Amino acid sequence: SPPPCTDFDKAYFHCYAHVGIHEEMIKDSVRTETYKAAIMHHQSFIEGKVVMDVGCGTGILSIFCAQAGAKRVYAVDASDIAVQANEVVKANNLADRVIVLHGRVEDVEIYEKVDVIISEWMGYMLLYESMLGSVIAARDRWLKRGGLILPCTATLYMAPITHPDRYKDSIEFWRNVYGIDMSVMMPLAKLCAFEEPCVETITGENVMARPHVVKHVDCYTIQLHELESVSTRYKFQSTMRAPLHGFALWFDAEFSGPASSTNNNPVDGFRGKKHANPDEALVLSTGPEDLPTHWQQTLIYYFDPIEVEQDQIIEGSLTLSQNKENHRFMNIRLVCSSGGMSYVKELVMR
Amino acid sequence: SPPPCTDFDKAYFHCYAHVGIHEEMIKDSVRTETYKAAIMHHQSFIEGKVVMDVGCGTGILSIFCAQAGAKRVYAVDASDIAVQANEVVKANNLADRVIVLHGRVEDVEIYEKVDVIISEWMGYMLLYESMLGSVIAARDRWLKRGGLILPCTATLYMAPITHPDRYKDSIEFWRNVYGIDMSVMMPLAKLCAFEEPCVETITGENVMARPHVVKHVDCYTIQLHELESVSTRYKFQSTMRAPLHGFALWFDAEFSGPASSTNNNPVDGFRGKKHANPDEALVLSTGPEDLPTHWQQTLIYYFDPIEVEQDQIIEGSLTLSQNKENHRFMNIRLVCSSGGMSYVKELVMR
Numbered sequence: 235s236p237p238p239c240t241d242f243d244k245a246y247f248h249c250y251a252h253v254g255i256h257e258e259m260i261k262d263s264v265r266t267e268t269y270k271a272a273i274m275h276h277q278s279f280i281e282g283k284v285v286m287d288v289g290c291g292t293g294i295l296s297i298f299c300a301q302a303g304a305k306r307v308y309a310v311d312a313s314d315i316a317v318q319a320n321e322v323v324k325a326n327n328l329a330d331r332v333i334v335l336h337g338r339v340e341d342v343e344i345y346e347k348v349d350v351i352i353s354e355w356m357g358y359m360l361l362y363e364s365m366l367g368s369v370i371a372a373r374d375r376w377l378k379r380g381g382l383i384l385p386c387t388a389t390l391y392m393a394p395i396t397h398p399d400r401y402k403d404s405i406e407f408w409r410n411v412y413g414i415d416m417s418v419m420m421p422l423a424k425l426c427a428f429e430e431p432c433v434e435t436i437t438g439e440n441v442m443a444r445p446h447v448v449k450h451v452d453c454y455t456i457q458l459h460e461l462e463s464v465s466t467r468y469k470f471q472s473t474m475r476a477p478l479h480g481f482a483l484w485f486d487a488e489f490s491g492p493a494s495s496t497n498n499n500p501v502d503g504f505r506g507k508k509h510a511n512p513d514e515a516l517v518l519s520t521g522p523e524d525l526p527t528h529w530q531q532t533l534i535y536y537f538d539p540i541e542v543e544q545d546q547i548i549e550g551s552l553t554l555s556q557n558k559e560n561h562r563f564m565n566i567r568l569v570c571s572s573g574g575m576s577y578v579k580e581l582v583m584r
Numbered sequence: 585s586p587p588p589c590t591d592f593d594k595a596y597f598h599c600y601a602h603v604g605i606h607e608e609m610i611k612d613s614v615r616t617e618t619y620k621a622a623i624m625h626h627q628s629f630i631e632g633k634v635v636m637d638v639g640c641g642t643g644i645l646s647i648f649c650a651q652a653g654a655k656r657v658y659a660v661d662a663s664d665i666a667v668q669a670n671e672v673v674k675a676n677n678l679a680d681r682v683i684v685l686h687g688r689v690e691d692v693e694i695y696e697k698v699d700v701i702i703s704e705w706m707g708y709m710l711l712y713e714s715m716l717g718s719v720i721a722a723r724d725r726w727l728k729r730g731g732l733i734l735p736c737t738a739t740l741y742m743a744p745i746t747h748p749d750r751y752k753d754s755i756e757f758w759r760n761v762y763g764i765d766m767s768v769m770m771p772l773a774k775l776c777a778f779e780e781p782c783v784e785t786i787t788g789e790n791v792m793a794r795p796h797v798v799k800h801v802d803c804y805t806i807q808l809h810e811l812e813s814v815s816t817r818y819k820f821q822s823t824m825r826a827p828l829h830g831f832a833l834w835f836d837a838e839f840s841g842p843a844s845s846t847n848n849n850p851v852d853g854f855r856g857k858k859h860a861n862p863d864e865a866l867v868l869s870t871g872p873e874d875l876p877t878h879w880q881q882t883l884i885y886y887f888d889p890i891e892v893e894q895d896q897i898i899e900g901s902l903t904l905s906q907n908k909e910n911h912r913f914m915n916i917r918l919v920c921s922s923g924g925m926s927y928v929k930e931l932v933m934r
Contacts, residue, residue: 253773254776257757257773260762292769294761294766322765322769325767325768412610412620416644418668418674419642422603426604427603
């Protein structure tokens with residue numbers, strides 16, 4: 235049997251989870267700069283107000299809000315990183331304005347309403363291991379009427395993709411290994427490479443059709459039960475003749491004014507041009523045509539490519555649902571018909 | 585009798601069945617091409633002979649040996665990858681000459697002696713998770729007198745290193761995070777980054793002194809008990825004025841003729857020029873001045889750099905020993921004195 239997990243192990247895995255992940259997130263400059271810009275963009279609203287930062291991590295967004303003039307910021311995190319956040323706040327002489335609460339949003343207590351909720355809650359595929367449930371809890375407990383949520387909306391997209399290089403590298407590689415035919419390895423290689431969703435960066439060249447909106451989340455109105463299962467029917471028309479290797483999923487998140495909800499009908503995952511117009515909302519986009527982020531894109535590959543003609547229809551349905559045994563896992567069911575054939579793929583993202 | 589196969593061993597063998605690891609090893613062309621060249625270099629010895637491939641993986645080295653004219657090759661692997669190796673052998677019509685044995689070298693039976701043992705047994709830092717014990721077992725059970733072991737020797741080196749960029753990226757990064765002083769994160773960041781050995785690629789520019797031989801392994805004579813604990817005393821003279829960030833370890837492996845052992849006194853980790861002379865042995869080198877391999881180098885970092893002057897002496901001792909609780913883990917004890925100060929670092933490589 236494996237050696238027992240010592241306190242040392244615990245401290246190690248624990249601290250690794252924290253520092254490494256926070257370093258990666260902070261160094262994702264698309265993410266951090268967009269949040270910083272969104273805070274500055276709403277400075278006139280934030281000034282003199284009460285803010286809550288849900289899942290504050292090292293406290294960086296809370297400090298940005300304090301710098302933007304917030305009267306008080308509640309920085310909440312259930313993980314031990316809250317201890318570090320508190321040290322960072324003290325070292326920056328902000329302990330009078332930034333109050334770090336070490337606990338779950340569902341469990342902590344504050345004794346006033348808040349004007350602003352800010353949170354970087356988005357997970358892979360938007361909803362995987364996301365903290366949106368905590369944002370909903372904070373909103374329902376404490377957000378004032380007319381308050382601001384940053385981001386205000388988020389949208390999950392999908393699109394069919396072709397990725398011959400990926401297939402060549404992992405699968406066709408075995409056809410000729412230093413002159414040896416190892417193609418009998420290919421079934422196992424397909425299973426190992428494509429059994430689970432892959433978090434990888436692709437480009438616009440891999441995308442075979444205009445993206446489809448899987449789920450639009452309005453942070454002002456979304457309810458917890460809506461996240462238990464998300465289903466969509468899609469219909470793509472391929473813009474190219476190419477082997478279809480699977481589907482990519484990604485999201486964007488929008489930072490507009492309080493309860494604006496003016497831009498609630500996204501139809502095009504490629505619109506994400508930040509700051510294009512000073513009146514337009516700021517958008518953090520993680521799509522294949524935008525700058526790479528630590529979220530990359532989430533890829534669902536078929537074991538074998540499906541040959542698709544230009545203009546061919548690719549249609550079906552996608553369902554994302556919480557795993558019953560471990561609610562952090564996500565079950566994915568992808569049904570696809572094209573060229574008279576049907577394909578079903580079921581995966582678990584662990 | 586051989587030690588029992590623990591659950592831990594089983595987990596290890598299972599994860600090696602995962603295709604990705606074999607793909608990475610095969611795609612390490614320095615590794616695979618050097619083995620292929622070594623087999624071709626010894627073709628006149630291998631022709632018509634009996635070979636055993638210890639830890640055969642997908643069977644690639646066994647097939648190279650069959651192509652070089654071996655009469656019979658026993659391809660042994662305890663992991664489930666042996667099932668795949670057998671399929672590869674059959675698909676290449678070599679089932680009459682390559683016999684795949686799914687089991688540990690300590691447990692399988694063959695009914696003849698072998699002329700050649702080939703094995704890619706080297707782990708990180710040469711000895712971490714290495715299969716050298718299995719090579720020793722195979723040698724003692726089956727190798728004929730005058731037989732050939734490939735590789736014949738392997739040498740583990742160490743050298744002091746300076747790596748300001750690594751320190752800057754992981755530690756000093758926290759001094760100024762988008763204008764915020766997060767230096768209170770630094771102690772935890774040091775723990776997370778440098779508590780365990782790191783497998784990373786450095787270059788010759790990081791190396792502060794001529795390498796020191798930690799352990800020279802002669803595969804013809806090495807005994808199992810020698811691997812339980814390896815100790816060395818070292819003394820370096822720094823070739824530069826620089827912050828000492830820690831030590832790098834790497835190895836090379838040499839492929840010369842049967843029981844040659846002519847080149848048994850390596851003194852310089854930088855000699856590794858392959859094929860420099862057709863009479864010289866082939867060397868697979870994983871040092872900082874050679875082409876990168878999947879082994880990279882193993883780095884032991886101090887939590888804080890030590891300022892070292894040109895020509896300053898850096899001396900002490902290094903002990904690598906099997907962890908008592910999990911014999912696949914390695915305990916590392918590094919003692920270092922320089923400039924009148926002493927430093928002790930104890931680590932576990934898991």
